[in-house]
Structure formats: structure tokens, C-alpha cells
Amino acid sequence: MRRPSYERVYAACLRLLPDTFRERFGGEMIDFVARRLHEARRRGVLPALVERARLAVDLVTTISREWGAEWTQTDTDMPPRDNMDIFLQDLRFGVRGLLRRPGFSIVAAVTIALGIGANTAIFSVVNAVLIRPLPYHDPDRLVLIWGTQGKTNQQGVVYADYQDWRSRTHSFSELGAFRGQSVTMTGGESPERLIGDFVSASFLRVIDLKLSQGRAFTDAETEVATKGPVAVVSYEAWQNRFGGDRAMLGKPITLNGTTFTVIGITAPHTEVPLGLPDVMVPIGYYPNAHGLDRGVRGIAVAARLKPGVSYSAAQRELSTVMSQLEQEYPATNASTGAEIISLREYLVGGVRESLLIILAAVSVVLLIACANVANLQLARGAARARELSVRAALGAGRRRLAQQLLTESVLLSLVGGALGIALALVLRKTLATLIAPQLPVNEPDIRLDVPVLIFALGISMVTGLLFGLAPAWKASRTDITEMLRSRIGGGLRHGITRSTLVVVQLALSLVLLATAGLLTRSLQALQRVNPGFDGDNLLTAQFRLPVTKYNTPEKIWEMFERTTTELRSIPGVEAAALVRASPLSQNGESYPVVLEGQQPVKVGDAPMIQINSVTPGYFATMRIPVLAGRDIAATDRADAPHVIVVNKSFAERTWPGQSALGKRIQFGSEGFWTIVGVAGDTKHYTLNENQLLQGYVAHAQRPQVFTSLVVRTKGNPTDFARAVREAVWRVDRDQPIWRFKSMEQDLSGVVQSKKTMMWLTGLFALVALLVAVVGVYGVLSYTVAQRTQEVGIRIALGADAGRVRRMVIGDGLRLVGVAVVVGLALSLGAGRLLRHQLFGIPATDTLTFVAVTAVLGAVALIACYVPARRASRVDPLVALRMD
């Protein structure tokens, strides 16, 4: 049986106790807590809560007390007084101590608040994306299944294969098919584009869809043979698109020209894998001709593992079924397979590493803040030496002093933590708005909930212990008589610790600077990538013709031809064309390519070519150079010989040293296409992709109902959206058009997540640098103050101001030098961890490392100069009189 969560946390916290104590009493303490809570729970909720709080205080004080005993190794004979008593006394001392030195307290609390605030904010993102369970019933058993083709994975699934999986596998309690695709709703004032999902009834069972009204589909309603025209509308679409119509159930809606009856409305905030649609309809209505035939990929499959079945067992079974199918249908299933991926892995796999890097960067900031506050504490500890020595002389044990200092540190860090949480609350909205679009979460999901607050509290405690340890340890070690004798108190030893802490701060700052530097250089390299077309003043949009209305290739082609003519007639439009998938719109289709006269190879082994259908004038509109042969022409009509323009990479890789013109190739199940031209390479999905092999065919020879339009404009392209929409409406008044975007928006969109990461790490590096530099300044000022007499004597003996300055700056630069060596070594390690995030530069990029070292050095030099100048102005008379 699982222990209740409090007891588990308690047991985990026991690890913070010294080993000897934990080994001797840990088990008994857990037993004790279990019994006490059991009793307290019987008395009611409130007594149980009070008891938990008491137990927590008891544990925290025990941890600090036992460590105190461990360090001092003394007076184990003296039993503790009641912990609560000691704790309250320390708390009083702590509050008083902090209030007595408001300057120190404020600086320290603000430093800690910055660190904890930033960490809490970033953790709220990490929690939302990586930790919080997905919003499904039993989400760990939800998987997606993709098709594989040779070495290419994450392909769509063939509907026929999916049906065989259903009948032949036993690893899944349910498998469901779905396919998201926009649908056109008519019957209202203007045609509307809705996001549709074509689903099987079993899909709704896989995701355990909850309805607020009505019913879900039956199996018969979604089967191709027995399909019924029924629809389920999302709660959000019901509210926003249908005005929350109370009589929605039973209402007819016309989608893609077919009339469906609404039979259900989902519960609010329903989640559906790959995005919540506005409306779900049976997969039997999937509009693409032959879209569900054997051999045609197109659908997605979600499934639920049976309890006790592992991913690998399910994968093995699926692979077995796929090899059976390969033998049964060699024509369509050669080299095909299937892969299982957990829904969570699919959603967050791509962003996990970036998020963890950002979290690591921000925790380094907190470490630097800790080192800084520890240094402040030490400086204060030196000044407090007398107070402490007097208290020690009056009988306070070293352990008690250490414990009290530690309590004070934790108190300070808790104040900092509270401020930090406030800061995180302020930052939440900005951060969530900035980062959520690049992550698989919605903006409101990024919030400061209980786990995040526990995290904030936890790091506050740990922070306090971290920066409190050094001073407390010092206090417990310092000899009272020495403390009383010395005027400043353990100066030299403090000096070494403080210098070490400064080196740590500077070195860690250098690591963050290097990280930010590498990411910045990498982003620059990415932005310098030539996409192969001119993205300025280019407007793009998309539309999908309803298949019921455009049911012949001629009708589709006529509509496209008239549309391009209308687009070109808009005043201010220089050029316009249609293309099935415009670059960076994330649409696109690829096929294995077969060369004429070549021995047939297995489908999975053939190179993949990305095929795009375009209208004449596409290359001119995009300013993609035609390097050889000709453009797609108006004469390439449906009845003319099929022609294709391939890109430079395809031509050179397939026929090195020869002309590609006149060669014939085949892709998919269609016939041969003759190469009539070679065009420049373009980037299609993103800027850092390996160059795709590309082919362009005439829209007229391969008409499909979905297309994008590209319009080259004079002036701001987004200003033309309205005119473009009206131009299309002059051809078909019922045709919705969507995704109006300038190509510049798409170009910056594909680097947006890299940009966010660069800005965040850059910001953290800046904060780190500031904090570290304040640290350098503090240490040098302190040593200068301590050495006032020595400096005074040197000046009295004739040392000039310049020499004194050089001496102090030399001290500072020695620290910086050590920090740079350590920091560069760490940065090389950090660079290796970053390597998947980098583009176009090596993880050891010299320029970055030289630049960040120079920045750190320059800033540190300024921090050294101020105390150095002060030292050089020491008046020897004043200095000598000091003693």
C-alpha cells in the first residue's frame, strides 16, 4: 500500500539529516509520524493540519540542530531544549537581526527574490509542460501510432492498415482513427471555415470524450459502409460560432456541402490529441477521393494500451502484424511499418531539451545569487564577530550560534522567496503569452499552482541553507578567544572563502554568457539561411474547395485559373500564383521517387521527393530562379503531356554531371512525368532542414481541392488581405479563405522558439553578470577597507597613486583570471549539452568564447577600478591614525 503523501515527503526529507542520526532513528521517526497523523486524522481535518505543521517545524529544527552537532562534534551530552522553544527564540533573534541591518536585508532579499522569482516562473512552465499529467483519463496509457516507410518515420497511417490492427492486435483496449482537416460550413451569411476532425467512434472512446449534451457517435455511424450524417460540436465552437444556441442538438449544419445533424456537444475545455476541432464528423465522410484506400496514408491513430501491456510489447505485436500485411499486400505495403509513441512523448519530446536548458540556466542564476548573499553574510559575519563572541562568552554554544545563523538565513530566504513568488506572479502573464505558443500548452495552463508553490518554498529553504552554511560553519568553527582578540574577526580566512565565492559567481556567469552567446550566434546563422525565395512583400493565404461542389478536375482547374486572374488584377499586386503548399506553412507531401529505366527498388529504399502543385508564374512570383529549361506554362493543361520542374538538388544528386531535362520520373502511384525545367532549391518546412529533393507539377495536371495563394505586393502585404479575399469571392461567393500571413511572419515564425530561448538565456546571463559584478565590487571594497592601513603606509613610504591602483586592480584581475579559466572549462561542457540546439556553429565556437570572456573581463575591470581608485586616495595620516 502506498503511504499517504505527507509521510512520503517526510520520509524523503529525512535524507537531509546527517547519516548517523538518520540510520539510527529514521525508521522510528517515520513510524512515529504515521501513528501521530493517524491519531490526528481521527480528531478531524484541522487538528491533522496543525499536526502536520508541528511535525514539519520539528523536522526542520531537528535537521539544523543535528547538523550543528555534526559540525562541532561537541556537547552531544547536552540534550536539546524543546525544539519549538529554540526555534521561536532563533526566529525572534533572526527578525531582530534582519531589521537592525535593513540595507543588508533588503539587498539580500531582493537578490534572492530575483533568483527565486525567475526560477518559479520558469518552473511553472516546466510543470505545465513536462510534469502535470495530460488532461486525459489515465494518460500514461494513451499512445499515438504512426506509419513508417523505410527509414522515414512519423508518417500518416493507412486506414486499411488501421482496420487490420484493430482486428489482429491484442495489446490495446481500443484503437481510434482521426484526421484533422478544415471544413467549409455554408448556409450562414458568409461561408465559414471550421476546424474539423474526421473520427471513428472508437477514437472518442480512446480519449474518453466527455459530452455536456447529447450523445457520441455509434460504431455504425462512423464506418465507411454504414456512415450516418451526424456531428459533435465542441463546447467552445458552440459558444463562439453558434452563439450558445439552446436548440443546438438536432440542428442541421452544412459542412463541405453535406448536411449533418448535431447530436452532441463536448464538455467545456475538452482536449483532443493534435488540437481541439470545432466539429467532429464520422471518418466515413473523409472527403479526399481514395483517402481511405489501401496504400494511401492520411489518417492518424490514437490507442489505449491494455493495463499491464508495455510499450515495447505493443510495438512488437504491431510490427508482427505489419510484416504479415507486407506479405499479404506486397504492392502497397512493401517496406512499411508502424511505430508507437506515447502521447506525452509526442507532445513534449521536441521541447523537453530546450525547457530543461532554460531551467538549468535559471537555476545557475539562483546559485550565483546564493553565492552573492553568502558573501554578504560573510562580510556581515565579520562585522558581527564581536556580537557573536560576546554571546559565546555568555555561554551560547557554538552549535547554538550556528543554528541561529542558519535560522536567520532561512528566514531571509523565505522573505526572498515570498517576494520571488510575487515577482513570478507578475511575470507569469508575460512569460506565458511569450512562451505558450511555442509549447504544447495553453497560456492559462502556465500558472502558479500548488506544485509550483511547493517548489518555490522548497528552493527558498534550500537557498537559505546554501547561503547560510558558509557563515554558520564559520561561526561554529571560530575560536572565541581569537574572535575577542581580533578587531575585525577571522579576516584572512573570510577573505579566502569570499574570493572563492566570487570566483564561483564569475565562472558561472561566464557559462551563462557563453550559452547565450552560442544561442545568439546560432540564431544569426539561422536567420542568414537563404530560403531560396524572396520573402519580402509576399502575402500568403489558404483555401479548400468543397468536393461536393468541385467534383471534377475541370471545375477545380477553372476555379483556380479564374482566381489567379482576379488576384493579378488587384491594383498594387505585382504577381500572384497558386501553390498547394506554400513554404513554411507546414503543409507538404512527399513520395518515393522512381526513375525511368531504373531497376525497381523497394518503396522504402527509394529517395523521397516533395511534390508541390503550382500554377504558371509561381517561380516568378516567389523569385525562385529557373536554372535550366522552362517554367510550368499555361499550355501544361490536363490533356497535355505531364511535366515536372525539379529543384537543383534533385537534378544534381540524381544525374551528377548530366542534364536532368527530358528525363522521366514517377512518384506515388501516378504515371511518368517529364522533367522540363530545373529550379533553385528552397527551404520548405523550416530553415535548418536538410535540403529536400523537390518537384513542381502543374495544378492543371494534378488538381487538388486544397491550395495556398502567394501574392507579391507593392507595400505592406497584410494590407492586401481584404482585396485578396474579395478577389476570391468574385469567383465563388461561398469560399472561405484563411491563414492570411506575410511570408516575413512565417520566416520569423520558424525561428521564434530559438529567439525566445536566446532572449531568456540572454536575460539570465545579464542578471547573472550584474549580480556577479556586484560581488566582485563588494569583495574588493572590503579588502581595500581592510588594507587601508597597509595602503596608507605604502603611500606614506612614497608609493604613487597609480601603483596602489594597479595593486588593487591586480588583486581583482587575479580573481577574474581564475574565474575565466574555470568558467571556460565549464562553458565547453555546457556547449556540449547545447549541441542539439545549435545551428551553423560548433559548440566550441571561438568567437563566442573570446567575446564573452572580453565582456566579463571588461565589466569586472570596471568593478575593480572603483575600489582601486578609492584605495589610491587614502590619506596616509587618516589611515595611520585609525588604530
Add this chain to the structure above:
Amino acid sequence: MTQRDASTQLPLTPAVLHILLALSGGERHGYAIAGEVDETTSGSIRMGPGTLYGSIQRMLGSGLIEEVSPKRAKDDDERRRYYRLTTFGRRVLELEVQRLDRVVRVARRKHVLGDAGAL
């Protein structure tokens, strides 16, 4: 064990005093000690596990109490250990109670609690 001067242990902290008192009635395990202290002080001293075992550790170290070789009841948890007073511990307890008794007598004479004299 070396013979120690019991008076150096005085005064006892409330926790130690009450643990000694609880054990004066025979051997107990940790949770039972805390329970008895809770009961005999009507809840005014409610020891947490850290305070209890911290005290026990130090009392073991100074020879006030010792661990008993286990002879548990059936339902007792493996982890539980029993403690009892040593002769030295009993001596310290006696001294402390005598000391407190003297304090109480002084307080009575001075009517610290007024005439109600609950003492």
C-alpha cells in the same frame, strides 16, 4: 560505564525530564514515551519525533537510558526499539525531582500562586 557525577546533568530540560519520568514506569518504545508525556502533562508537552529522538540520542550518549534487547509484542513494528532507565539515569531523575521539590517548597512558602495554592 564510568561512574559520573549525576549532579552535572542538572537542571534537566523539560523534554529529558519527562522522558525519564515516562521510563520510570518501565521500558517503553519511542512513540509510547511521547504518548505518555503527552498524557501526563495533559498535552502541554507534545514532543515531535525530532525532539524525542534527538533527546534519546543524547540521553543514550550520556548514559541516562539504554536500549533494551528486543522482546516485542506481535503487532509491533520491526523498527521500534525499547528504552529503559539506567541506574545512573534513575539517580539523575531522583536528584532532579529533589531539586524541583525544593523549588516547589520555596515557591509555596512565598505564596507564588496566591492563596488558592494549587501547588
